[in-house]
Amino acid sequence: MRLSGYALLLILWLGAFYASIIMAYEEFISLWYMPAGVALGGFLIFGKRAFIPVFLGIFYVSLHFDKIWGITFDPTHIAAALLFSLAHTVSYGLGGLAARYWLKHFTNLPIALRILGLLVLSAAAALLAALSGLSVWQFTTETNDHIMKTGWFAWWLGDLIGVMVIAPVMCVILTQFTDQNFAWLKDFSEHDEYLPKQLKPYLFKLSVVIATVIGILLFDRYIDHPGVAYFIFFVTIPQLWIVLTERTSRSVLSLLLLTTILAFGVSIFGVSNQSITYQFALYITAAISYFALAVPALVYRNEQLKNMAMADLLTELPTYWVFTTVVTQVMKSSLPNQNHSLAVFNLDNFGLINQNYGHTIGDEALRQTTTIIQQELRDSEVICRVEDDTFMVFMPNRDLQQANGRANQIRLSFPILNFDDFVIPIRASFGVTQVQFGEPIEDTIKRAKQALNQAKNQGRNCVVAVE
Numbered sequence: 001m002r003l004s005g006y007a008l009l010l011i012l013w014l015g016a017f018y019a020s021i022i023m024a025y026e027e028f029i030s031l032w033y034m035p036a037g038v039a040l041g042g043f044l045i046f047g048k049r050a051f052i053p054v055f056l057g058i059f060y061v062s063l064h065f066d067k068i069w070g071i072t073f074d075p076t077h078i079a080a081a082l083l084f085s086l087a088h089t090v091s092y093g094l095g096g097l098a099a100r101y102w103l104k105h106f107t108n109l110p111i112a113l114r115i116l117g118l119l120v121l122s123a124a125a126a127l128l129a130a131l132s133g134l135s136v137w138q139f140t141t142e143t144n145d146h147i148m149k150t151g152w153f154a155w156w157l158g159d160l161i162g163v164m165v166i167a168p169v170m171c172v173i174l175t176q177f178t179d180q181n182f183a184w185l186k187d188f189s190e191h192d193e194y195l196p197k198q199l200k201p202y203l204f205k206l207s208v209v210i211a212t213v214i215g216i217l218l219f220d221r222y223i224d225h226p227g228v229a230y231f232i233f234f235v236t237i238p239q240l241w242i243v244l245t246e247r248t249s250r251s252v253l254s255l256l257l258l259t260t261i262l263a264f265g266v267s268i269f270g271v272s273n274q275s276i277t278y279q280f281a282l283y284i285t286a287a288i289s290y291f292a293l294a295v296p297a298l299v300y301r302n303e304q305l306k307n308m309a310m311a312d313l314l315t316e317l318p319t320y321w322v323f324t325t326v327v328t329q330v331m332k333s334s335l336p337n338q339n340h341s342l343a344v345f346n347l348d349n350f351g352l353i354n355q356n357y358g359h360t361i362g363d364e365a366l367r368q369t370t371t372i373i374q375q376e377l378r379d380s381e382v383i384c385r386v387e388d389d390t391f392m393v394f395m396p397n398r399d400l401q402q403a404n405g406r407a408n409q410i411r412l413s414f415p416i417l418n419f420d421d422f423v424i425p426i427r428a429s430f431g432v433t434q435v436q437f438g439e440p441i442e443d444t445i446k447r448a449k450q451a452l453n454q455a456k457n458q459g460r461n462c463v464v465a466v467e
């Protein structure tokens with residue numbers, strides 16, 4: 001962690017604290033307590049090194065915020081501030097470190113399960129912070145029994161929302177200030193490249209979110225019914241729209257915006273007696289947003305798997321699966337008098353290239369060879385990489401003799417590859433066979449592979465054709 005990271009964490013914590021004070025709807029109770037999210041996010045990204053800036057932040061405000069303690073600046077005050085700072089830092093430290101461990105070491109679990117773990121850990125950390133913070137408060141002031149009994153729930157909920165909304169924002173910001181690799185966080189945004197970049201549709205969706213929040217606050221302000229605040233749950237719909245269709249950072253930003261507007265709006269529109277309902281709605285909206293993040297991530301993974309099933313990663317040739325599917329379709333639509341053939345070829349002594357020049361050069365040789373052979377093929381011919389250095393070519397409308405000639409043409413087109421300090425001649429052996437009408441494709445391939453074995457036994461760099 002760089003020094004700028006420490007400083008930034010401290011500044012963000014203080015900024016979040018003063019913002020929460022402005023947004024408090026009751027003395028010391030905020031709709032959402034932003035510093036909780038800054039603290040947990042700090043521990044999540046920086047690990048235990050976040051302790052110092054978080055502790056300093058809360059210690060500073062505990063000393064200077066006389067209103068909290070109602071006592072003067074003396075040893076008791078300092079002891080109280082110390083205890084209070086420890087309660088906050090240790091609670092979010094434990095929560096943040098546990099969340100970090102969970103995300104780092106359970107990367108093979110489904111995303112939804114990892115998110116569930118995060119929600120549980122955040123809830124536990126926020127509860128610990130609320131209970132320990134209030135206990136310190138009660139213990140040091142001895143007067144606020146009422147707060148302990150009635151305030152802990154709102155305090156907990158406010159902290160929890162702070163964590164849910166701010167911690168992901170912290171992850172986006174703080175990852176810039178450390179040299180670590182955050183592969184364990186990237187799963188939540190790896191689908192981003194598949195999602196649109198255009199700003200206009202996002203701004204439109206964002207305005208729907210904002211309009212929904214402000215509309216409901218206004219409604220609550222002017223319709224005198226305690227149930228009106230429940231309409232705020234509708235904001236989940238446009239928020240989900242964003243989560244499912246926009247990049248992760250945009251979903252996080254929208255959640256941040258809607259929470260901020262709601263927190264200010266509750267005070268501005270004078271509807272703070274409904275705060276608990278608004279807090280629940282925020283909590284549910286944030287939790288659903290995180291779960292929904294798993295959906296575009298799953299769609300993205302599906303797309304990746306589909307691509308892997310369709311094209312070989314190294315050569316980008318169609319896979320065996322695509323090849324056999326296409327060939328089977330052609331065979332099904334063929335007439336008995338149509339002759340088709342199939343060639344299997346394997347590069348000669350390819351293992352030696354790896355041995356002599358290394359695997360990377362071997363990969364490059366495979367790539368360059370397939371590019372050159374592809375150029376040599378006719379449009380109607382279908383090629384695939386079967387495995388390793390073995391390939392297959394389907395030759396429609398060619399009988400065995402024609403296919404034999406064609407395979408020899410392809411064999412002769414194998415290149416001599418030029419690298420900086422050396423040249424590598426590429427050679428291959430071929431097995432060719434004609435497809436028997438109505439036979440399964442696996443039988444044809446088996447015969448062609450037997451012919452290929454014969455070609456290898458005959459000294460390589462040749463074509464063997466079998467009926």
Ligand SMILES: Nc1nc2c(ncn2[C@@H]2O[C@H](COP(=O)(O)OP(=O)(O)OP(=O)(O)O)[C@@H](O)[C@H]2O)c(=O)[nH]1
Pocket residue numbers: 314346347348349350351352354358359360361362363366387388389456460
């Ligand atoms: N660089 C690289 N090598 C691979 C890849 N896949 C398989 N190989 C290597 O290709 C070689 C294939 O060996 P074989 O086909 O059995 O034997 P060969 O050395 O080509 O000799 P013959 O086939 O008998 O002529 C092995 O050394 C594999 O390690 C790959 O994707 N990249």
